[in-house]
Amino acid sequence: MPVIEVEHLHKRYGDKVAVDDVSFTVEQGEIFGVLGRNGAGKTTTVECVQGLRRADGGTVRVLGLDPIRDRTEVRQRVGAQLQESQLPDKLRVREALDLYRSFYRNRADIDELLADLGLAEQRDTAFHKLSGGQKQRLSVALALVGRPEIAILDELTTGLDPKGRRDTWDLVERIRDRGVTVVLVTHFMAEAERLCDRLALIDAGRVVAIDTPAGLMSRVDAEHRVHLRPLDHLDDALLTALPEVSSVRRDGDEVTVTGGEEVLQAVLSALTERKIRYAGLRVDQPTLDDAFVSLTGHPATPPALDGRSS
Numbered sequence: 001m002p003v004i005e006v007e008h009l010h011k012r013y014g015d016k017v018a019v020d021d022v023s024f025t026v027e028q029g030e031i032f033g034v035l036g037r038n039g040a041g042k043t044t045t046v047e048c049v050q051g052l053r054r055a056d057g058g059t060v061r062v063l064g065l066d067p068i069r070d071r072t073e074v075r076q077r078v079g080a081q082l083q084e085s086q087l088p089d090k091l092r093v094r095e096a097l098d099l100y101r102s103f104y105r106n107r108a109d110i111d112e113l114l115a116d117l118g119l120a121e122q123r124d125t126a127f128h129k130l131s132g133g134q135k136q137r138l139s140v141a142l143a144l145v146g147r148p149e150i151a152i153l154d155e156l157t158t159g160l161d162p163k164g165r166r167d168t169w170d171l172v173e174r175i176r177d178r179g180v181t182v183v184l185v186t187h188f189m190a191e192a193e194r195l196c197d198r199l200a201l202i203d204a205g206r207v208v209a210i211d212t213p214a215g216l217m218s219r220v221d222a223e224h225r226v227h228l229r230p231l232d233h234l235d236d237a238l239l240t241a242l243p244e245v246s247s248v249r250r251d252g253d254e255v256t257v258t259g260g261e262e263v264l265q266a267v268l269s270a271l272t273e274r275k276i277r278y279a280g281l282r283v284d285q286p287t288l289d290d291a292f293v294s295l296t297g298h299p300a301t302p303p304a305l306d307g308r309s310s
């Protein structure tokens with residue numbers, strides 16, 4: 001049963017069209033990703049879902065409710081994480097949770113929440129003394145303090161180090177395991193690939209595709225790459241002659257062979273047949289990045305910003 005239904009959503013800021021025509025549904029209990037580059041219209045979309053912005057066109061239903069008309073009820077049942085932490089510096093963790101908890105009729109147990117989010121030791125720490133990861137975890141705790149049915153998490157791991165990012169991914173899975181539907185807004189391909197049951201790929205205010213991560217990757221006719229270091233003499237012509245191989249490249253003593261799905265099998269058979277030994281075998285399969293490039297015509301993020309690079 002869908003808990004969120006967005007149909008032909010349209011939103012402008014002055015002359016700027018931020019969301020052009022976005023439709024998707026989110027099913028109960030799933031982790032649904034809204035994936036796209038900076039400025040694609042992701043935040044505007046989820047702000048319309050939360051009733052924080054009024055759409056210029058289209059319809060949005062959340063738990064069967066209209067997020068503008070039934071704003072109070074929607075806010076009780078949908079937990080939203082702040083994109084940038086907006087708490088007073090001196091407010092302590094426990095005080096922030098007590099304050100936010102008082103807004104809701106269903107109230108989470110704060111000690112349990114602190115323990116679950118790894119913030120028990122910071123309960124008396126002032127907001128400005130928290131690390132980046134701790135601030136992120138607090139903002140997730142604030143999204144959960146009203147025991148929501150849906151949690152909307154926007155750019156959850158931006159600015160976190162790799163360990164912080166992995167811990168946060170585990171946390172998102174635990175939230176889902178408690179029965180909360182999660183909408184995860186992200187521009188990190190690796191994050192979407194790892195966490196999302198399904199995702200909507202948004203580009204320039206439009207939905208380019210909605211599918212499971214595996215489904216998106218299977219739509220891409222991307223090359224598989226096999227890397228290895230031959231320990232015996234290898235003539236490149238042996239590999240280029242194989243019908244499964246589209247190119248052979250050398251970088252120092254490493255050889256990279258590209259081709260379709262069958263390339264690995266073909267290369268290994270050819271080497272074994274000629275008794276050519278090798279080391280350092282690695283295979284790169286198509287990723288969500290490849291799917292993104294193939295579906296939108298441009299890369300998702302500059303390499304230095306991508307979660308995969310760290």
Ligand SMILES: Nc1ncnc2c1ncn2[C@@H]1O[C@H](COP(=O)(O)OP(=O)(O)OP(=O)(O)O)[C@@H](O)[C@H]1O
Nearest residue numbers: 013016018036037038039040041042043044045187
């Ligand atoms: N309040 C606003 N006034 C004017 N333009 C805005 C406003 N908010 C967003 N925009 C513009 O609308 C477009 C979509 O922005 P939005 O924040 O929804 O995208 P996003 O995919 O969430 O990007 P990011 O990851 O950078 O937040 C962008 O071009 C942005 O500059």
